[in-house]
Amino acid sequence: xxxxxxxxxxxxxxxxxxxxxxxxxxxxxxxxxxxxxxxxxxxxxxxxxxxxxxxxxxxxxxxxxxxxxxxxxxxxxxxxxxxxxxxxxxxxxxxxxxxxxxxxxxxxxxxxxxxxxxxxxxxxxxxxxxxxxxxxxxxxxxxxxxxxxxxxxxxxxxxxxxxxxxxxxxxxxxxxxxxxxxxxxxxxxxxxxxxxxxxxxxxxxxxxxxxxxxxxxxxxxxxxxxxxxxxxxxxxxxxxxxxxxxxxxxxxxxxxxxxxxxxxxxxxxxxxxxx
Numbered sequence: 001x002x003x004x005x006x007x008x009x010x011x012x013x014x015x016x017x018x019x020x021x022x023x024x025x026x027x028x029x030x031x032x033x034x035x036x037x038x039x040x041x042x043x044x045x046x047x048x049x050x051x052x053x054x055x056x057x058x059x060x061x062x063x064x065x066x067x068x069x070x071x072x073x074x075x076x077x078x079x080x081x082x083x084x085x086x087x088x089x090x091x092x093x094x095x096x097x098x099x100x101x102x103x104x105x106x107x108x109x110x111x112x113x114x115x116x117x118x119x120x121x122x123x124x125x126x127x128x129x130x131x132x133x134x135x136x137x138x139x140x141x142x143x144x145x146x147x148x149x150x151x152x153x154x155x156x157x158x159x160x161x162x163x164x165x166x167x168x169x170x171x172x173x174x175x176x177x178x179x180x181x182x183x184x185x186x187x188x189x190x191x192x193x194x195x196x197x198x199x200x201x202x203x204x205x206x207x208x209x210x211x212x213x214x215x216x217x218x219x220x221x222x223x224x225x226x227x228x229x230x231x232x233x234x235x236x237x238x239x240x241x242x243x244x245x246x247x248x249x250x251x252x253x254x255x256x257x258x259x260x261x262x263x264x265x266x267x268x269x270x271x272x273x274x275x
Contacts, residue, residue: 001241002251003275004030005268006082006233008258009066010059018261020070023077026268027275030078031070032112032232032253033063035085040120048117056258064097071105080110082199082232082253083180086136087115088125091159095143099170107171112199112232113140114180133186134158140177140194147174178230183209185216192220197228203244203252206231210247236274 005028009016023031039058047053067079079101084094102109115132116122122129138156145154147170151163178199181187191198191213198213200206210229217227231244233255244252254274256267 002029004253005256006032006253007256008056009061010056013258014261014264016066016069017073020074024074032080032082034082035063036060043120045118079108080112082112083114085116086113086139087127087132091139091142095146099168102170102175103168110176112178188213188216192217199230199232201233203231203234
């Protein structure tokens, strides 16, 4: 099992360069970073975990800039987003960012994408909340057209692009794409339609949900060997990781505290037993 890590990197935490170097030296498989462009203070959307919204949500570094720094000081460490708020991006710009990071890192990038929970943040990006999933699917279709080997046009419900020269290209024609979100028919249909797997937060209930996802996946004609399920933001224990292994899971992303260097490194020390 590959053990990766995620953290809310901010202007107050350990730096991307220091963290990436430590992760690679210690044998971790990857670094995944979340995204929030801003958090409107007049917020009506409830924090999904309950209670007050933690301070770090309004201070996150841009994940692509931070992962670019991490890429430059590592050779093997996987790099990913967990998650990119796909509906909030211009897809032509995002396709270029992804392809550039994947190219410069030697094909190490995973695009974790999702649809968000903060209606106010999305609204400031011009996103209509009820259609954000359909918009996300459309965004991926447009980006895949730009990543194609030959100039390929795309005409979707929410956007279009002419057949274009667009380089560099991600390795393999596209990065690995994982979709985050709670288990359900809409999410599983999206995963089977245009992604490589699921990025469930915490991993609770996977024993029941993974067989359902596998059925949807195979009904869509996808190869069962190519389905990736990567539990995300996990607080580890030996029993929990053994349970995941029994479900056929090959990668887990552990949660690090949004803290300074000394606290983060102490946490990595405690996670060493799982490597």
